[in-house]
Amino acid sequence: EAGVAQSPRYKIIEKRQSVAFWCNPISGHATLYWYQQILGQGPKLLIQFQNNGVVDDSQLPKDRFSAERLKGVDSTLKIQPAKLEDSAVYLCASSLAPRSTNIYEQYFGPGTRLTVT
Amino acid sequence: AQSVTQLDSQVPVFEEAPVELRCNYSSSVSVYLFWYVQYPNQGLQLLLKYLSGSTLVESINGFEAEFNKSQTSFHLRKPSVHISDTAEYFCAVSEVIQGAQKLVFGQGTRLTINP
Numbered sequence A: 001e002a003g004v005a006q007s008p009r010y011k012i013i014e015k016r017q018s019v020a021f022w023c024n025p026i027s028g029h030a031t032l033y034w035y036q037q038i039l040g041q042g043p044k045l046l047i048q049f050q051n052n053g054v055v056d057d058s059q060l061p062k063d064r065f066s067a068e069r070l071k072g073v074d075s076t077l078k079i080q081p082a083k084l085e086d087s088a089v090y091l092c093a094s095s096l097a098p099r100s101t102n103i104y105e106q107y108f109g110p111g112t113r114l115t116v117t
Numbered sequence B: 001a002q003s004v005t006q007l008d009s010q011v012p013v014f015e016e017a018p019v020e021l022r023c024n025y026s027s028s029v030s031v032y033l034f035w036y037v038q039y040p041n042q043g044l045q046l047l048l049k050y051l052s053g054s055t056l057v058e059s060i061n062g063f064e065a066e067f068n069k070s071q072t073s074f075h076l077r078k079p080s081v082h083i084s085d086t087a088e089y090f091c092a093v094s095e096v097i098q099g100a101q102k103l104v105f106g107q108g109t110r111l112t113i114n115p
Helices: none
Strands: A005-007 A010-013 A019-024 A031-037 A044-050 A053-056 A065-068 A075-079 A088-095 A112-116 B010-014 B019-021 B032-038 B044-050 B056-058 B064-068 B073-078 B087-097 B100-105 B109-114
Touching: A005 A088, A010 A019, A019 A088, A019 A112, A031 A075, A044 A065, A044 A075, A044 B100, A053 B100, A075 A088, B010 B019, B019 B109, B032 B064, B032 B073, B044 B056, B044 B064, B044 B073, B073 B087
Parallel strands: A010 A112, B010 B109
Antiparallel strands: A005 A019, A019 A075, A031 A044, A031 A088, A044 A053, A065 A075, A088 A112, B019 B073, B032 B044, B032 B087, B056 B064, B064 B073, B087 B100, B087 B109
């Protein structure tokens, strides 16, 4: 089966510019996650969707970051305006919808490496 | 809230030597633990997981990890490493809150294999 797709793979922008990342999850996966991975650190969850609804966005800097998952499939993550500290790899992951007694594996895409200059 | 600590940021070893990557987590009622591996320029891949049952879990490529509840640890081990094991390894803990499964990662351990 096809994995999680992300584009672009690399992006370089200047501070105060805007940028958008796209993610296509594995077919049938109701849950979609966006993570930020700063160099030398583990991934940090930014936002989690279940179908087209937001489940957790407690760590999303909402003054500059936004995300949507229209129609419950593809998702876009936007940064506007970007800051130097936003330089990181942005990872998208998907999984089956969680249930109280089942923990499902998250499948990760290759990521988008963002450099803000 | 759950948290994960990986005690070593870098671990250099010689090929065919044994290795242990350490991971400690904060305690909780239900603990689900994972090790992910990230090869250069690739996304994260699940290496192995502990959900319940036997405390010793194994991967298909020779890694194993043991869940130790009393020490709140989930260390990753391999008796003999290969050059191809060079990668970054992330320990993670999962919890389900109000129907949402949240994965919290450690800061990662870079494993470097020297010939």
